[in-house]
Amino acid sequence: MPKLVQAWLDIKVFSAPGVQNMESKGDTTVKTVSLQSSPGRGYKALAYFKRYWTLYLLLLLPMTYFIIFKYIPMHYILIAFKKYSIVQSVWEMPWAANNGFEYFIKAFSNKDFLNALRNTIMLNFLDLLCGFPAPIILALLLNELPFPRYKRVTQTIAYMPHFLSWIIIAGMAKQLFAPSTGLVNNALDALGLGRVEFLNDPTYWVITYIFLGIWQSVGWNTIIYLAAITAINPELYEAAEMDGAGRFRKMWHITLPGIRPTIVTLLILSLGRILGSEFDRPYALSNHMVNNVSNVISIFVYKYGIQGLQFSLATAVGLFQSVVCVIFLFAANALAKKFGERGVW
Amino acid sequence: MRRTISILLVCFMLVGLLAGCGSEPASTSPSPDTSAPAESTSAGSAQDAELVDRKFTKTRSITVEVYDRGNDGGTPPENNFYTNFIKEGMLRDHNVEVTFVPVGRWTEVEEINNLLAAGDAPDICVTYSYPTIQTYANMGGVLDMGPYLREYKDLLPNLYGLLTERNLFWNEDPETGTVWAIEALLFNNARINTFVREDWLKKLNLPEPTTLEEFENMLRAFKNNAQLLLGSEAKQMIPFSISYDIGWRADHLLAAFVPDSMTDKEAYINGFDDRHILYPGIKEGVRVLNKWYNEGLIWQDFNLYGAGDTTEDNLMKAGYVGSFIHNWDYPYRNGEEGIQANLQKLVGPDAAYIAVAPFKNDAGVYRKFLANPIDRKIFFPSTNDEPLASLLYLDWISKLENRRFLQIGEEGVTHEVMPDGAIKTLAVTGEKIMNSPNNIDYTITINGLDLGDPELNAKSLALNYAGVDARYIERAFELSKKDGRIIPQFNVGEIKAEEGMGPALASKRDNFLVQAVCCPPDQFDAVWDAGMQDYLNSGGQAIIDERAAKFAQFYEK
Structure with missing residues (x-):
């Protein structure tokens, strides 16, 4: 076997804990531990590099990409603390007032920003609360379907909306939910239930927003759970059947625990996005009646930063957002580890 | 052997990568070098010596922003029948080479922003948003046109003739005398x-x-x-x-x-x-x-x-x-x-x-x-090293003969002449199509059909709407201006409180107006008052106060 291929296979096994789950867990961890804690560590590492240096050379390429396009531009984050000028480099710009924190103070004394912050947290939290369990439930349901063809068709239909842009969904929502001409409202009216202001009333708007979010993404998010379910050893189900377990018992005691690592991983990643905000979804769905609940941080940044040309303010807000997200990510990961899960890293 | 080949491949990749990185700074670095000498020769009155009969002895080149409307069946805005007319004319009359830079009409502010930040902004920029120019000017990104306008006044008879001192110095700062932008003429202020x-x-x-x-x-x-x-x-x-x-x-x-x-x-x-x-x-x-x-x-x-x-x-x-x-x-x-x-x-x-x-x-x-007779704002970014050639461009498109051709095009193709001399607009497709009504995007110093004769203008305006009975247009034109009031301009310089507030306040205004119209009648006062209070607290009151103070400072001495 060519050496490079051999090395590649070795590396795959070596790095398995990061990507692979469950089954091979036992012996790979042993391998890692032994490599790291054995007495001749320095020598072993040298031998290791001598053997695999070509692979590290290959790794240089993506690393260079990240450094050039992701890390070097990052120094422009400094404009959050400086008075932005279009003609000066970021090093030449003068520092902002209040030890550079002028724009953070400005943001936090801005009512619109606080409103946007509240809305972002509220909408993301509701999204998490309603949107996170939805694909798990759908995956469990799909898994129980006895006819494979019916299952496949249902799954395809369910994940199709993922490919629609929010602009299109917002257009459809107007056609369906407009108070006096919308299809749904016409139907409700014909049934004598009266018209509902799905898009014009702040409370109903939030419900519509969350509902459309689930509708758009539930099928797509199911895919990863279904993949995890197929990895569960079928012998476990057979054994459970022998013990007289019904469908719900099997779901509860085998399927759910089987996909638990996947659920935890995705939950951690979602928590990392709690303060992140999409732009097109709230922007496309919002209108002038519901602005008090639909104005989120990304819209604030767009309005003040891009349209109002207040770049420093927008960067300060963006930086704040990122820092909070990173904190959440680390906290969620630490928490997950504390409860015995593996976490994201 | 295989090992050697793979190592070689990796090395090639690395070299390629480094070359890729290396070429980037290499290609950008010469540009400041080449622009530096141009700047030094064109600065100040050294330019006059190279100008004979308003024509440069050595060919100059400038870039000009043009709106791209992406209209159906349109021609490329930077290269078509009308741009060729301008390019040929500028080369013939002033020995200036013109290149057009298309900028999306509905995203103009964002695009100009990027171009300015990259140092690639066209020499002649156009926008509807004065606050944008003011913001750029505060960052040092805009050229003060005042000194050039004053120095070259004699070379710009058409520009001064069309816009007059009023529009040219509309934005002159009362204290510092800077002119960040000149105002195009709003010829027809029906609204x-x-x-x-x-x-x-x-x-x-x-x-x-x-x-x-x-x-x-x-x-x-x-x-x-x-x-x-x-x-x-x-x-x-x-x-x-x-x-x-x-x-x-x-x-x-x-x-x-x-x-x-x-x-x-x-x-x-x-x-x-x-x-x-x-x-x-x-x-x-x-x-x-x-x-x-x-x-x-x-x-x-x-x-x-x-x-x-x-x-x-x-x-x-x-x-x-x-x-x-x-x-x-x-x-x-x-x-x-x-x-x-x-x-x-x-x-x-x-x-x-x-x-x-x-x-x-x-x-x-x-x-x-x-509205006041002002329209789009024309400014020169600080990277403009041909202010005189740029001003001559503005002068050239302000010349009646030139802008008339741009506005109505060729007889028998884009317009026909009626027995009474009025111009009737014809719909046209193909290479002579006008991407904007009356080529407003090329006649950047004027908005509104002007044939040089008020009576002819009125008649032609009514015929400017293909397929619509002229009586509707005449009536609409008359009623739109009936009993109109124009608030005169008070030039007090920059109002600091307005900087960057336009879009945010405008969207607040729209929100509370919509909510006030749609709420139940008994809640109207509450909705309006809360909305107005929010508008004022979010910067509206600061603007009112600063305007009042500036007004007192300059007009109530």
Whole structure:
């Protein structure tokens, strides 16, 4: 076997804990531990590099990409603390007032920003609360379907909306939910239930927003759970059947625990996005009646930063957002580890 | 052997990668070097020596921004019949090579922003947003045009002739004397009109409304006679349609509630918002809309649709809309694709919108607020190293002969001459199509058809709308300006409190106006007051205060 291929296979096994789950867990961890804690560590590492240096050379390429396009531009984050000028480099710009924190103070004394912050947290939290369990439930349901063809068709239909842009969904929502001409409202009216202001009333708007979010993404998010379910050893189900377990018992005691690592991983990643905000979804769905609940941080940044040309303010807000997200990510990961899960890293 | 090959491959990749990185700075670094000498030779009066009879002895080159509208069947905005006309003319008359830089019409501010930040902005930039220029100027990104305009005055007879000192020095700072941008001439300041369905009035035997009360009764009559007017589609009846942009789309109605006694000073101090929301009396005008909305006289779903949505236009084309307020020529625009043309196609040849004047103010006149004669703002970014060549360009397109050709094109192709000399616009496709009406994107120093003779202009304007009866246009033009008031300009320099606030305050305004129109009548006062308070607290009051202080400083010494 060519050496490079051999090395590649070795590396795959070596790095398995990061990507692979469950089954091979036992012996790979042993391998890692032994490599790291054995007495001749320095020598072993040298031998290791001598053997695999070509692979590290290959790794240089993506690393260079990240450094050039992701890390070097990052120094422009400094404009959050400086008075932005279009003609000066970021090093030449003068520092902002209040030890550079002028724009953070400005943001936090801005009512619109606080409103946007509240809305972002509220909408993301509701999204998490309603949107996170939805694909798990759908995956469990799909898994129980006895006819494979019916299952496949249902799954395809369910994940199709993922490919629609929010602009299109917002257009459809107007056609369906407009108070006096919308299809749904016409139907409700014909049934004598009266018209509902799905898009014009702040409370109903939030419900519509969350509902459309689930509708758009539930099928797509199911895919990863279904993949995890197929990895569960079928012998476990057979054994459970022998013990007289019904469908719900099997779901509860085998399927759910089987996909638990996947659920935890995705939950951690979602928590990392709690303060992140999409732009097109709230922007496309919002209108002038519901602005008090639909104005989120990304819209604030767009309005003040891009349209109002207040770049420093927008960067300060963006930086704040990122820092909070990173904190959440680390906290969620630490928490997950504390409860015995593996976490994201 | 294989190992050697793989190592070699990896090494090649690395070299390629490094070369890729290396070439980037290498290609950008020479550009400042080449621009430096050009700057030094063109600075100041050294330029005069190289200019003979307003023509450069050595060819100069400049870049000019042009809006890209992406219109159906259009030609590339940077390279077509009309740009060739300009390029040839500039080379012949001034020995200046012109290159056009297309910039998206609806994203102009964002694109110019990127170009400026990258140091690639065209030598001549155009925008509708003065605050944008002010922001760039504060960052040091804009050239002060003042010294050049004064120094080269004799070389620019056409520019001075068309724009006059008024428009050229409109933005001159009263203290420092800087001129960050010159103002193009708004030749035709017709602004807004109130339109009603002429055929519906006839069907219901109603006279044209001349008061608010008559207008309101007319709306009720439309609603009550929906069966007669729309037959089986009676449910679709919209007596009055409006959009989220209440300030614009109810302008004549709201302006009639502003006391006639409002002074120019008051108008200036409360004049930051271009929809005049801070003028006294507006609240009562919005209350009328609130009443109409709750009575079902206004399109009930208007609040769902945002900027650029065509739903409302389609409702007008389908014939469901009885009346509306909009741009002075709105239903007549766009020829075959326009509202009037479609209405007549779908409903019948009698169907038409006609302009009316129903809203009188407390002095009994049809007061409306017209714009000052300023239009787009032209500025030179600080990377412009050919200010004189750029000014000569502006002079060239301001010359009557040149701008006339750009506005009406070739005879028999884009226009025909009527027996009385009036110019009739012809629809054209192919390479001589005008991407913008009257090539407004190339005649950046003027907005509005100008043939050099006022009488000819009026006649030609009425013929400028292919397929629309001239009497509608003449009437709309007249009523749009009837009893108009222009608030004079008070030049007090920059108002610091306005910087960056425009978009945020405008969206606040739209939000609370929409909410005030759509709320139940008994909540109107609460919604309005809360909205106005928020507007003022979020920067509105600071702007009013600074304007008042500046006004006192410069005009009440």
